[in-house]
Amino acid sequence: MEENFSGAGQGLGRDNGRDTRSRLRELALQLFAEQGYEKTSLREIAERLGVTKAALYYYFKSKEDIVRSLVEDYVAQVDDLIAWGKDQPRTAATRAEIVHRYMEIVVNGTEVFRMLQQNQAAVSSLASAKERGELFRERMDSLVDLIAGRDAPIRDQVRAASCLMSISIGCMHYQRRAADPEELRAALLDVALELADATPEQAPSRTKLGPASLIKS
Amino acid sequence: MEENFSGAGQGLGRDNGRDTRSRLRELALQLFAEQGYEKTSLREIAERLGVTKAALYYYFKSKEDIVRSLVEDYVAQVDDLIAWGKDQPRTAATRAEIVHRYMEIVVNGTEVFRMLQQNQAAVSSLASAKERGELFRERMDSLVDLIAGRDAPIRDQVRAASCLMSISIGCMHYQRRAADPEELRAALLDVALELADATPEQAPSRTKLGPASLIKS
DNA sequence: ACCTGAACACCGTTCAAGT
C-alpha cells in the first residue's frame, strides 16, 4: 500500500518525485538500521539525497512518519496472519502453518525487522497516538495466544514466544553470515517448529520443580 | 564496582552527593527503560531531581556515561561467565551450568536488560570508541560458542542463540505479569535447557528438507 | 509538484563562576 504508490500517474510527471521518495525510503531504512533512528539526522539524509532538510517534509510529515511508511506493510502482513489464525482450528498443522507464514514475512523484510529491533524505544512511542498500542508487544501476544492457546500455562507461552523470537532474531542475526540461506531457513524452521508444540514433558523434568512442585509449602 | 562506590568517605560529606548520584542513576534507569534513552532529556531528569541540567555533568561526563554506569556491572558479570565457561569441559553439565548462571544474571538485572533491549541502537554506538565492539552481539556469540561448540552447524548455533534469547526476553516480557516468579523461572529454565542440548533429530525431521536435502539441485 | 531559506524551540555539552 506504500510500495505500489506509483500507480497514480507515473508517466505524467518527471517521475522524479517517485524516484526521490523511494530513494529517500531506501536510504532511511539503511541508515536507521545501521546507525540507529536517533543517530541519523534528517540533515544527513537530505545531504546524501542532494536536497535540503526542509525538502523531506514534502514527502513525509515527520521523521517518525518515514518509519511508519517503512514498517506499515509488514505490520499489515502480521495482522493478516493473526486474523487468519483466529479462524483456524487449533491443531498442530495450524501452528506449523503459522510458523511457516511468520517466517516468510520476516525473511522478506529482514532489514525492516532489524531496524525495528534496533530502535524499539523510538518506534514504540510512534504508536500513532491511536489505539494501535505498542505495535509489537501486542502482536507478539496475539501470536503467542494462537500458538500456545489462550491462557496457556506460562511454560507454553514461553515456548511460543521463544519460537517467534527464534525466527526473527535468527533471521536478523545469522542471515548475513550464513553461507547458504536455504540451510539457515531450514535450521530456523526446525527449531521454531520444535518450540511451537508443547512437549508432553517426556523426560521427568531436569529442573528441581517437577510434578512434585504441587507438594510445596 | 559502581554500586559500592560509597566506601570512600560516606561519613564525611553531607552524603548528599552519594544520594543525589544514586537517585540520578535510579531515575535514569527507570526513564530510559520506560520511555527510551533518546526521548528522555537531561532537563527532565534534572528537573525531577531538583537541580539544573548542568549539575548532572558533575556526576557523569556525558549522557552516554550514565548508561555505561548502569550497564557496566552486568557486562562484567557476563564477561566473567564467558571466561569461566572457556575453562570448563564441554559437557552437558557445563552447558546447564552456563544456562543457570546466565539466568541468574538476567533475573538480578531485569530492568537493566529491559533498558538495553529497548535502546539497542543508542547503546551499541556507546561502544566507548575502544575495542569493546557492539557490547552485546559479541558476547552473545561467545556464549553461543560455549553452548553449541565453536563452529557448530548453523542449526545448533540457532538453538543456542534461542536458548539465550528465551531467558532474557522471557524474563523481561513475562516477569511483570507472572503470578509466581518461581514458576516463571522454572518455565524459562525448562525451555532454555531443552534448547541448550542439540537434539539428535529423534523424529526424522518435520521440515521438507530432511537428510534428503543433500540430493537437491 | 517540488524545493529553498530563514526562523523556532529544544537538545546535549562546556565553562567560568559561585558557595
Add this chain to the structure above:
DNA sequence: ACCTGAACACCGTTCAAGT
C-alpha cells in the same frame, strides 16, 4: 565538593516564498 547561568552547535519542524 556541589551546583548555577549563560553560551555553543545541532536537532526536528514550520512556513512563506520561489519555480
